[in-house]
Amino acid sequence: MAGISFDGLASGLNTTELIGALISVERVPVTLMENKLAENEARISGLRALNAQIASLAELAQEYSNAAAFRPATGTSTSQNVTVTVNDGATPASLNLRVDAAASQQSGVSAPLSGWNGETLTITRADGTTADVTGDSLTSLVDAVNGDPELGVDATLVKAGADAEGNTLYRLQLTSRDTGAEAAFTATASGTDLFGTGGAITSTAADAQITLFPGTGAEQVVTSATNDFTALATGVSVTVSAKAVGETVTATAANDPTAATERAEKLLNQINGLLNAIGSVTTVTPGSGSSGSTTSAGMFVGDSTVRSINDKIFGAAVRTEDGTSQAWFGVQPDRFGRLEIDTAKLKQALTEDPAAVGSALASLAGRVQEAASSISDKYDGILTKSIESRVTENQRTQTSIDSALRRLEIRETTLRAQFTAMEVALAKADSLQSYLSGQINTYNAAANQK
Numbered sequence: 001m002a003g004i005s006f007d008g009l010a011s012g013l014n015t016t017e018l019i020g021a022l023i024s025v026e027r028v029p030v031t032l033m034e035n036k037l038a039e040n041e042a043r044i045s046g047l048r049a050l051n052a053q054i055a056s057l058a059e060l061a062q063e064y065s066n067a068a069a070f071r072p073a074t075g076t077s078t079s080q081n082v083t084v085t086v087n088d089g090a091t092p093a094s095l096n097l098r099v100d101a102a103a104s105q106q107s108g109v110s111a112p113l114s115g116w117n118g119e120t121l122t123i124t125r126a127d128g129t130t131a132d133v134t135g136d137s138l139t140s141l142v143d144a145v146n147g148d149p150e151l152g153v154d155a156t157l158v159k160a161g162a163d164a165e166g167n168t169l170y171r172l173q174l175t176s177r178d179t180g181a182e183a184a185f186t187a188t189a190s191g192t193d194l195f196g197t198g199g200a201i202t203s204t205a206a207d208a209q210i211t212l213f214p215g216t217g218a219e220q221v222v223t224s225a226t227n228d229f230t231a232l233a234t235g236v237s238v239t240v241s242a243k244a245v246g247e248t249v250t251a252t253a254a255n256d257p258t259a260a261t262e263r264a265e266k267l268l269n270q271i272n273g274l275l276n277a278i279g280s281v282t283t284v285t286p287g288s289g290s291s292g293s294t295t296s297a298g299m300f301v302g303d304s305t306v307r308s309i310n311d312k313i314f315g316a317a318v319r320t321e322d323g324t325s326q327a328w329f330g331v332q333p334d335r336f337g338r339l340e341i342d343t344a345k346l347k348q349a350l351t352e353d354p355a356a357v358g359s360a361l362a363s364l365a366g367r368v369q370e371a372a373s374s375i376s377d378k379y380d381g382i383l384t385k386s387i388e389s390r391v392t393e394n395q396r397t398q399t400s401i402d403s404a405l406r407r408l409e410i411r412e413t414t415l416r417a418q419f420t421a422m423e424v425a426l427a428k429a430d431s432l433q434s435y436l437s438g439q440i441n442t443y444n445a446a447a448n449q450k
Contacts, residue, residue, distance in 0.1 A: 015419040023412050030404045037397045044390050046281060046299050047306075051070050051383045053277060054309070057270050058372035064267050066363040068235075070350065070358035072259040075236065081244035084251045090235025095251045098214040102242040103179035103227045106185065106205035111198025112160035112169035116141045119190045123153055123174075126184040133184050138170055145174070152177050153185060172201070180207045180225025210242060212250060231246075257351040264346055264361050268331060271368060272319050272338050279311040279337070305386050309375055310337070316371035317364060329357045399414070 017363060063069065068089025075084030082099065116138045124130045131151055135141030137159055142351055145155035157170040172194065176183035182206040187194040195201050207223040210230070222229060230237040236253045281298035300306040318326070318333045330345030349357045375382045 010292065013419075015423070016415075019412060019415045019419065022415060023408060026411065027408055030401055030408065030439070033397055033401050033404070037394055037401065040390055040394050040397070044301060044387055044394070047310055047383060047390070049385050050277065050281075050306070050309075051387065053374050054383065055273055055376040057313075058369050058376055060267060060270055061365040061369035061372060064263060065362055065369050067358040067362040067363075067429050070260045070263060070361045071354045072256045072263070073235065074259075075255075077238075077249055077338055078251075079247050079249040081247065082249045082251065085237045086241065086253045087235040087237075090253045091233060092255060093233040093236050093253045094249075095232060095236070095238070096248065096299055097251065098211045098248045099244040099246065100209040100211055100221075101206060102240060103208035103225060104203055104206045105176045105179050106184050106201065107173065107175040107203040107286045108195040108201040109158065109174075109199055110172040110189075110194045111196075111273075112163075112171055113138060114163055114167050115167055116172075118390060121194070122184045122188045123151060124188075125152060125213070127386070130262045138172065139173070152183065153187075175203075176205055178225065179205065179206055179227070182225055210238070210240065215344050217276070219318065233366040246306045255351075255354050257347055257354065260350045260354065260358070261343065261347040264350070265341060265343065267365055267368075268317075268339050268341050271313065272341075275310060275314060275338055278313075282306055290385055304357070305382065309383060312371045312375065313368065314338075316367040319367075320360075321363065326360065328358060331364075 041157040066088075068087075071089045072094070073086040073088075075086040075090075077084045077336055118134060118136050121133045121141060122130055123133070131148070133144045133148065133151070134140065135144050142155040142157060142295075145151060145153060149415050155175050156175075158167040158173050159169045162168055174194070175186055176185060182205075193199075206226055208227045208229070209221060209223050210229060212218070212220040212222060222232070224230075227241060228237060228239050232238055232251075233253065236251070238251050281300045282303065284297045284301055314333070314337055317339055321327060329349035330342035332340050334340040346357075373381070376384065378384055
């Protein structure tokens, strides 16, 4: 009978409207649950956004929890052919050096060849180890050499004219994949030196070499298999090029308090950004009668979990292990529960005592990282568990809503059936009444005729 209406068939009543009114009353609890569900979904979204912000802070704080992060340095060179690279925590240094040699690969070519008939190519490395490669043609041999990741040698074919019959000749060129003396190798074909008669070694594998403090009693030779000389001083590396050979160069490293200040401000501002975000959802903003604005409350006003998060992050940022103030390097709490940052004082402190300030800032970052991680950890975080709890609550609420809606659907079907039956019964009663009235009228008319 679904979709068939018997409104007012016999009773004159608007049964659809009556049923709708009855169902609306019985639906009130469902509406309340739906409102609760929507409100909780909004809260879950807000908590997830907050959790992502806290996780981001934890990641940055972990990056800055090493004192070296607040001792960035810059490197300079008096030659454009020599590059100075410095790591965080590098000590100020000035290194005089002479570039004696650049690192090189070994490369050699064979005599002109018309083909390769399965001979064994043996590569003997600088450490005495050997490897055998073979092929039934020059092309397959080259493929075999280049396809061996452990061989340490690359191969290619170089055209070398033609023989008396006009067949193209090729030289087999072998080149070490790495530079440095340890990349040297010999090559023999079935026991014969590949680079012997008719061939040649075109480049010799050699280490790069520099001399530190040349011309002084501290003169020192340093070699490297590559053109990179790492950790010549603490956190200071130098890269040379072939063009630098013969040059005497000064490589320097110096502290960069401007970069250090920028990093410190990035961390401190991100902490304040999080505290501001928490404040915006946990406070009540009074309205102004003159402007017509109304009082508004943040989504998490009165939420103890969110309040505790604020206290945890703020406490980690301002409460030092020994209880001392951080104002000596320009950081202290303000009356609004935020961090007050004196940029000028911070930069001055990082300039005058980078080690002490870097250590203090790293300690601050470490405390904040620990607090933020305990809140946002994807398994055990305080906020993560709060979100999971709300999600579970919403799932239960949705199940209750679905059950209640099914009951209402059954209830509405029952009411429609009851009202339909009533209308049919009334229609039958009206029909019977009309029949009986007709019979009585007929009987009376017949009696009057007599």
